[in-house]
Every structure is written in structure tokens, then in C-alpha cells.
Amino acid sequence: MTPPVTLDDIRDAAARLAGVAHRTPVVRSRTLDELVGAEVLLKCENLQRIGAFKFRGAYNAASRLSPEQLAKGIAAYSSGNHAQAVALAARELGSSAVILVPEDTPKSKVDATKGYGAEIVTYDRYTGDRVALGEALAADRGLALIPPYEHPHVIAGQGTAALELLEDAGPVDTLVVPVGGGGLIAGSSTAAKAVRPGIRVVGVEPADGDDTKRSLEAGERVSIPVPRTIADGQAASIPGELTFSINRNLVDDIALVSDDGVREAMRFAFERLKLVLEPSGATGLAALMSGQVAASGRVGVIISGGNVSPERFAELIAA
Numbered sequence: 001m002t003p004p005v006t007l008d009d010i011r012d013a014a015a016r017l018a019g020v021a022h023r024t025p026v027v028r029s030r031t032l033d034e035l036v037g038a039e040v041l042l043k044c045e046n047l048q049r050i051g052a053f054k055f056r057g058a059y060n061a062a063s064r065l066s067p068e069q070l071a072k073g074i075a076a077y078s079s080g081n082h083a084q085a086v087a088l089a090a091r092e093l094g095s096s097a098v099i100l101v102p103e104d105t106p107k108s109k110v111d112a113t114k115g116y117g118a119e120i121v122t123y124d125r126y127t128g129d130r131v132a133l134g135e136a137l138a139a140d141r142g143l144a145l146i147p148p149y150e151h152p153h154v155i156a157g158q159g160t161a162a163l164e165l166l167e168d169a170g171p172v173d174t175l176v177v178p179v180g181g182g183g184l185i186a187g188s189s190t191a192a193k194a195v196r197p198g199i200r201v202v203g204v205e206p207a208d209g210d211d212t213k214r215s216l217e218a219g220e221r222v223s224i225p226v227p228r229t230i231a232d233g234q235a236a237s238i239p240g241e242l243t244f245s246i247n248r249n250l251v252d253d254i255a256l257v258s259d260d261g262v263r264e265a266m267r268f269a270f271e272r273l274k275l276v277l278e279p280s281g282a283t284g285l286a287a288l289m290s291g292q293v294a295a296s297g298r299v300g301v302i303i304s305g306g307n308v309s310p311e312r313f314a315e316l317i318a319a
Contacts (some may be wrong), residue, residue: 004152004242007194009186010159013060017160020092021056024048026169031272035144036288041172042273043165046281046306050084050112052233053161053184053304054148058085061156062093062145070095075143077101079125079180079233080109081305082148087118089151096197098143100134107233108309122136125235126226149183150240159187165300166195173297178304179203179212179254180234182243189250192271203254204287206231206262212239213254229308230259230316233280233305253296255292261287267317269303276313281305 027042035052045053061073063096070093076086090097097118101110101195121135130146146154161184166172175192177185179299189201207210209227215238223238239247262279265286268274277285287293296305308316 002018002189004246005155005159005187005190007191009060009132009152009156010163010191011158013056013153013156014163016060017056017157020059022048023164026165027273027275029273036295039297039298040288040295040306041165041169041300043161043300043302044275045161045302045304046275046277050088051305051307052085052281053302054081054085054215055088056160057183057187058082058146059089059092059152061151061153062086062089062095064153065144069144073097073141073143075099075134075138075141075145076148077130077146079235080105081233081307083113084109084116084231086146087113087116091117098137098141100130100137105271106309106312108312109307112307116274118319143306144172149181149186150242152242154189155183155190155243155246157187158184159191161302162188163191165302166192169300171196171298172199172300174200174202174293174295174299176204176287176293176299176301177197177201178280178283178302179205180236180280181240182212182236182247183240184302184304185251186243186246190214190246192269193250200252202251202287202293203251204283205254205256206234206283207256207258209234209236210254212235215239215258215304216248216251216254219248231262231279231283233285255287256288257283257292259288261290265289266313270317276306276308277303278308280307294308
């Protein structure tokens with residue numbers, strides 16, 4: 001049976017993204033290597049357009065819409081980064097976007113999304129069903145819906161980050177990837193296992209948002225209460241159906257990190273690497289620094305985003 005996303009799909013996405021998305025740098029630190037006892041390679045998607053990896057998947061999916069669909073516009077639902085990604089992709093393609101976001105989405109992410117020209121509609125993440133609300137919004141307005149992870153073109157686009165890492169950094173023994181809905185790790189594991197079959201892929205979730213870990217252990221999708229964590233981009237309550245069908249076959253393990261561990265990783269990245277990371281973007285680094293991922297050989301880490309306001313960043317690293 002052909003998998004829903006293949007290496008060819010990811011390579012095709014890479015061709016579409018060439019000259020549109022940034023080929024983000026891979027950053028090294030001798031201090032970090034000594035700290036964790038491995039050669040660490042950080043794929044800095046905090047330096048991607050809109051400040052996160054999400055632009056890859058959003059643009060790959062949006063660029064495949066028909067001229068008629070683009071003329072009508074695009075809808076999406078998001079905790080923040082996918083919102084900005086779809087808004088920018090729509091602008092790049094001459095379309096428009098309407099984005100459903102939680103009422104408590106960080107203001108910096110909402111303002112950035114509006115800045116790319118999108119219309120914002122809000123809902124309560126703790127009582128509302130964003131999928132049902134997003135689908136209704138798209139149907140009511142006749143818009144093409146691009147979900148944040150439950151879409152093969154979105155997953156293929158996200159996989160280009162790992163593909164670039166392996167092309168630019170060479171062989172990697174372990175790949176560490178943050179997990180929210182599972183799109184980034186689904187695309188990353190698809191690319192990594194195809195290019196380097198022996199690679200170990202480890203996902204990282206907030207300790208209070210361990211829906212994917214529980215699901216992999218149970219062999220089926222498990223729902224949890226909406227997690228309350230500083231890693232707002234990973235506040236998923238259940239893995240995606242499509243993403244889980246991929247991740248259950250390709251992901252080797254899931255590590256959990258505390259909010260305090262995330263803060264420490266953010267502080268280290270700022271002080272030693274001169275990188276600003278949002279909490280969700282720092283969870284992979286936090287897992288290494290806290291010993292939740294056994295590190296040896298060459299370890300690739302996807303730093304998934306850096307969208308955090310100066311005020312919130314200062315508050316978090318001072319805690």
C-alpha cells in the first residue's frame with residue numbers, strides 16, 4: 001500500500017518552495033555538544049518566513065489550489081503559526097485568508113497574521129471544536145480549507161525541513177522533532193527514514209500534553225484534556241488521524257519535557273546561540289539538555305519556531 005506521503009512528495013514540495021521559503025541554517029555549538037555528549041545540529045526554523053516551519057506546508061498546499069479556489073480565498077484554523085503561514089501564502093499567491101484562532105492566542109501572533117492581510121475570527125479553545133468551526137466557516141464562505149496538519153500536502157511541505165537538514169548536515173543518527181498535531185514529525189520521519197533508513201526519530205511533547213505518546217503506547221489515538229502549557233503551539237488534545245497513521249509506523253519514541261525545561265532551553269539558546277525561540281520551538285532542545293533524549297553520535301534537532309513577543313520572552317526566561 002502506498003503511504004499517504006512519500007519522499008517523492010517531499011521532494012516535489014521542496015521544488016515548489018525553492019526561492020519562496022528560506023533554506024534555514026543548521027547551527028552548531030561546542031558548548032551544547034559538551035553539555036549533552038553528542039554532535040548536535042540545530043535546524044533553525046525560527047528563521048523561516050513567518051518565524052516557523054509552518055510556512056513550508058501552508059505554501060505547498062496553497063500553491064496547488066486552482067485559480068478559481070485562490071480567487072475565492074483560503075480558510076484555516078490555528079493556534080498561531082499556521083495562521084501566519086496561511087496568511088502569507090495567500091498573499092504570495094494573490095489570494096485572501098480568513099483564519100480561526102483561539103481567543104488566548106498570543107497577541108504577537110494575531111498581530112502578525114493581520115499584518116499579512118488575513119481576517120481573524122476567534123473561538124474558545126477549551127470549549128469549541130476548532131475543526132468543526134473551521135469547516136463550517138470555510139463552507140459558509142466558499143473558501144478552500146487548509147488544516148494545520150491533517151493534509152498530505154501540508155505534511156509533505158513540513159518534511160522539507162528534515163530533508164534540508166540531512167542534505168546540508170550529512171548523516172544523522174537521531175532526529176529530534178517537536179510534536180503538536182503531528183504534521184512536522186510525520187513529514188520529517190517520512191523524509192528521514194527514506195533517506196537514512198537506520199535513523200532514530202524521537203518526538204518531543206510537553207509533559208502535560210502527551211497525547212501522541214499515549215496514543216503510540218495504546219496503538220490508537222487517545223484524547224486528553226486540552227493541555228495548559230507554555231508551549232501553546234503544542235497544546236493538542238489528540239493526534240491527527242492522518243498524522244498518527246504515519247507516525248505510528250515511523251516514530252521510534254516520544255520524550256516529554258517540563259515547562260521549566262523549556263524555559264531553560266530558551267535561556268540557553270538566547271545566551272549561548274543568540275537565537276530567540278518560542279516555547280514550542282525549544283522543546284526539542286529542552287529534551288536534549290534535560291537528558292530526556294539519550295544523545296550520542298550526531299543528533300539533528302528541528303527548532304520549530306521563534307514567534308514570541310519581547311515581553312513574553314523576557315517573562316519566560318526570567319521565571
